[in-house]
Amino acid sequence: DIQMTQSPSSVSASVGDRVTITCQASQGISSWLAWYQQKPGKAPKLLIYAASSLQSGVPSRFSGSGSGTDFTLTISSLQPEDFATYYCQQANSFPLTFGGGTKVEIK
């Protein structure tokens, strides 16, 4: 199974800050990586697919990069509605696996 390791597990930030979350795969997954945002009590929302493609309707302050084993989600200027938990997910092979999540909290 491919293990997905996210860091940090939590981050405290202020509105306007630049936030970077990393995700490392235990083996190469090319660009088969997605990023999701989840708010309490809600279903996850797709932000980024194919490592760097922005899902329709998602604000351009979100961006993704990386390939192989190392990936990054960046929020260029944190907005109040961005406080949530973020997950990466690999789609290279079964079983599909998610990272442990990164909680973005208000500083």
Next chain:
Amino acid sequence: EVQLVESGGGLVQPGGSLRLSCAASGFTVSSNYMSWVRQAPGKGLEWVSVIYSGGSTYYADSVKGRFTISRDNSKNTLYLQMNSLRAEDTAVYYCARAPTDDAFDIWGQGTMVTVSS
């Protein structure tokens, strides 16, 4: 409107069975890669199962042999039959669509399954 609506969750005793349903609107279930993903209380996301448009299915090791994914094309509905349920199966279960086989763009609201005596 493109949406997924789950139902069928509830409280069940260990060893019991439950069938979850996921009704789709705005698109055709049988033309898409559809999955179930679960989330235990306070925990992260765990992929459970997938059914391809061609009918192939895959399962997480934790549910293999106990859960079965299927679909009813006439009802445009996805199912998850869960047998021999265990306490560790307690979670919110989401159905989700992956139109390009790589990321889940549409999710249902989730249905809670509690396995307890």
